Amino acid sequence: QSALTQPASVSGSPGQSITISCTGTSSDISDYKYVSWYQHHPGKAPKLMIYDVSNRPLGVSNRFSGSKSGNTASLSISGLQAEDEADYYCTSYTSSSPFVFGGGTKLTVL
């Protein structure tokens, strides 16, 4: 079982907005600013979408945003597009290890 909890799946129609949650504990998300999010199309290299909770790397669309409250981090995607359909993973720094991952969320664009 992964250390961080994500919903197994979320879906939305083109143009809509969705949010993916990532729930941890007091040993990870709530105590540190080091939450990151990755987009993974099967067979390709995962892509960094958000780092340090809410920062977007150069080249990532501003339709993607990140936030956290307490022990839950969130990835929001606005103006859903077909190309957003992918698996999404969160990670966090923890008191016992630099990185723990979430189990992943499959985003379906209807």
Add this chain to the structure above:
Amino acid sequence: QVQLQESGPGLVKPSETLSLTCTVSGGSINSYYWSWIRQPPGKGPEWIGFIYYSGSTNYNPSLKSRVTISVDTSKNQFSLKLRSVTAADTAVYYCARSPTEVDPVPEYYFDYWGQGTLVTVSS
């Protein structure tokens, strides 16, 4: 553009040692942290450990007793050895890079990844 490519056997026998290499192209291996990450079928990813270009390492406590990560800066490569493997070690193995903001402290995210390589543990 930085690219990472994993290489190594796709099939390993139980109790033997899994060995993989990650070759970095389009950039230097210096001044970065280099991780191995794995994802068993149907499960979330698991961080295995990382190495700084200078050779210092940090491993996942759950795997520490079986893992060695090494770096060869002359070849722009780093490697993973996982000993005494079982079927539970069957996974897609990825290599990834973490930058440093203030040398030698890592940033806690991965800005480049390889495409991954499937390693199956079976007799």
